[in-house]
Amino acid sequence: MSLIETRGNRLAAMFLAPTAVVLLLVVAYPFFYNVGMSFTNWNMFHFRDPSFNGLTNYVKLFRETDFWHIFSKTLLWTAVNLVFHVTLGVGAALLLNRKLPGRPLYRALLILPWAMPQYISALTWRGMFNLEYGAVNLWLGKLGLAAVPWLSGEWTAFAAASITNIWLGFPFIMVVTLGGLQSIPEELYEAARIDGAGAVRRFFSITLPSLKPVLMPAIVLGTIWTFNNLNVMWLVTKQGEPADKSHILVTFVYKAAFTYYRYGYAAAFSVFIFLTLFLIVKLYQRTEATEVH
Amino acid sequence: MRRRFFSKAWEHVWVHALVWAFVLFAVYPVLQIVNISLRPGDQLYSTDLGLIPDGASFDAYRIILFEKPFPTWIRNSLIVSLSTALIGVSLASLAGYAFSRFRFKARGVALQGILVTQMFPATMLLLPLYMIMRRLQLVDTMLGVVIAYAATALPFCIWTMKGYYDTIPADLEEAALIDGCSPLKAFLKITLPLSAPALVITGLFSFMTGWSEFIVARVLLPSAELHTLPLGLESLASTYQTEWANYAAGSVLVCIPVVVLFLALSRFLVSGLTLGGVKG
Numbered sequence: 001m002s003l004i005e006t007r008g009n010r011l012a013a014m015f016l017a018p019t020a021v022v023l024l025l026v027v028a029y030p031f032f033y034n035v036g037m038s039f040t041n042w043n044m045f046h047f048r049d050p051s052f053n054g055l056t057n058y059v060k061l062f063r064e065t066d067f068w069h070i071f072s073k074t075l076l077w078t079a080v081n082l083v084f085h086v087t088l089g090v091g092a093a094l095l096l097n098r099k100l101p102g103r104p105l106y107r108a109l110l111i112l113p114w115a116m117p118q119y120i121s122a123l124t125w126r127g128m129f130n131l132e133y134g135a136v137n138l139w140l141g142k143l144g145l146a147a148v149p150w151l152s153g154e155w156t157a158f159a160a161a162s163i164t165n166i167w168l169g170f171p172f173i174m175v176v177t178l179g180g181l182q183s184i185p186e187e188l189y190e191a192a193r194i195d196g197a198g199a200v201r202r203f204f205s206i207t208l209p210s211l212k213p214v215l216m217p218a219i220v221l222g223t224i225w226t227f228n229n230l231n232v233m234w235l236v237t238k239q240g241e242p243a244d245k246s247h248i249l250v251t252f253v254y255k256a257a258f259t260y261y262r263y264g265y266a267a268a269f270s271v272f273i274f275l276t277l278f279l280i281v282k283l284y285q286r287t288e289a290t291e292v293h
Numbered sequence: 294m295r296r297r298f299f300s301k302a303w304e305h306v307w308v309h310a311l312v313w314a315f316v317l318f319a320v321y322p323v324l325q326i327v328n329i330s331l332r333p334g335d336q337l338y339s340t341d342l343g344l345i346p347d348g349a350s351f352d353a354y355r356i357i358l359f360e361k362p363f364p365t366w367i368r369n370s371l372i373v374s375l376s377t378a379l380i381g382v383s384l385a386s387l388a389g390y391a392f393s394r395f396r397f398k399a400r401g402v403a404l405q406g407i408l409v410t411q412m413f414p415a416t417m418l419l420l421p422l423y424m425i426m427r428r429l430q431l432v433d434t435m436l437g438v439v440i441a442y443a444a445t446a447l448p449f450c451i452w453t454m455k456g457y458y459d460t461i462p463a464d465l466e467e468a469a470l471i472d473g474c475s476p477l478k479a480f481l482k483i484t485l486p487l488s489a490p491a492l493v494i495t496g497l498f499s500f501m502t503g504w505s506e507f508i509v510a511r512v513l514l515p516s517a518e519l520h521t522l523p524l525g526l527e528s529l530a531s532t533y534q535t536e537w538a539n540y541a542a543g544s545v546l547v548c549i550p551v552v553v554l555f556l557a558l559s560r561f562l563v564s565g566l567t568l569g570g571v572k573g
Contacts, residue, residue: 270416
């Protein structure tokens with residue numbers, strides 16, 4: 001036990017108290033309130049007199065016609081986005097880590113998507129995916145390709161939302177990776193070079209393993225943020241167009257709660273989303289832990 | 294020798310080509326907003342791909358600055374975001390330190406709990422939050438949203454602070470304690486100043502939370518005179534088609550301060566963002 005610890009236990013309690021108060025009041029209490037709500041029939045018709053209805057909402061949720069479709073789509077959405085975030089983010093970081101003239105400028109420009117408020121980016125990309133006037137189709141036309149009706153098909157809309165989200169998410173991984181790269185000692189590479197290891201080999205046996213401690217938490221966070229990203233899917237597809245086909249779990253429940261006022265049902269759905277995500281993160285941490293041993 | 298030279302030159306070419314591909318991807322949508330904001334009213338639907346539209350005008354900027362309640366939105370957003378940043382930095386710098394330096398009983402559970410809060414979908418807390426704020430009579434007050442935003446930003450900020458403190462050896466504080474410093478003083482005089490990069494990042498993130506959020510704001514700030522920038526801009530986007538240029542001009546104005554902040558602080562961004570593991 002360190003000296004600071006033996007002498008400062010009261011200090012630790014004092015340091016944690018304000019945070020604990022805020023988080024208990026604004027996060028923990030609403031969470032349990034929501035769990036309670038999920039067992040009631042609270043909706044438009046029972047706004048003033050909700051009553052306990054057991055697991056009805058949970059049963060209803062699994063009976064939702066599109067439930068498994070939306071569920072798998074959310075997993076796909078998370079996987080696709082994360083793969084691109086990591087490959088583009090790490091790729092950009094490797095490029096910026098070279099001795100490049102104008103490096104600070106490039107770095108600043110590549111961080112731009114992260115600096116923009118998400119709702120502005122999402123609406124801008126929505127405009128760019130417009131069939132006739134959107135920049136994406138205009139450029140496709142210039143290249144002699146046919147215009148894609150991005151926002152009127154289920155999977156083209158999915159692609160449009162994914163491109164938007166990949167755009168705004170890769171700089172985070174890039175910045176985290178840049179930090180990680182700077183902490184790898186140059187001697188490691190020197191030694192590998194002397195041993196005759198090529199660039200690819202050096203990447204896989206030095207760079208990637210050294211980046212793992214910084215990348216793993218970033219990937220976990222990225223997974224959580226993407227899985228629950230309400231802004232992008234909701235705004236790019238204009239609340240789930242075409243015909244409510246463009247939903248991931250969180251936009252679906254947002255619509256249930258605030259367009260259709262099915263509060264109890266939405267609460268149950270939210271609990272389900274949370275539990276799913278919780279399981280996914282647990283799985284991540286499990287594999288990470290077993291790999292270490 | 295000559296082959297070596299060519300392979301070097303070739304590498305130079307492809308590295309730059311790749312970097313520029315990234316830059317184009319990152320910057321193009323931003324140029325698009327600028328372009329739309331400069332379009333005169335009769336050219337909102339245009340198939341022109343030029344960077345600056347024909348007959349570019351600053352009309353939209355004039356309208357948004359002088360004919361809309363834009364200054365009010367900016368003022369509200371500044372109050373909300375700066376307060377959020379202040380609370381976020383103070384609370385996270387304290388809590389992060391406790392997590393980094395002390396091994397108390399509920400530490401592991403609390404750290405996991407902080408990660409878990411990130412997993413709550415927005416829909417989960419929104420309605421209960423509204424109920425609580427109504428009971429506390431904080432609906433339609435800035436204080437209400439500031440508390441909500443601070444709570445949203447805190448987990449990530451605590452994580453960042455903890456991760457950064459972990460990289461600072463405790464020996465420095467130990468030495469100060471042996472010299473007769475109190476633990477509080479050791480923290481304030483030694484560790485805190487060394488953590489400047491992480492403090493900057495924490496501040497930036499909390500500020501951004503307040504600056505760009507609109508789902509919670511829409512629920513907690515119904516009155517127009519308390520609207521923050523996102524709510525104000527949203528009101529422009531949802532009315533008439535003709536407001537597109539105004540919306541774009543507003544967006545550009547909203548982005549400028551955060552972009553400037555990000556660019557000015559991008560140096561700290563790389564050094565300050567040490568996401569420690571949850572367990573460690």
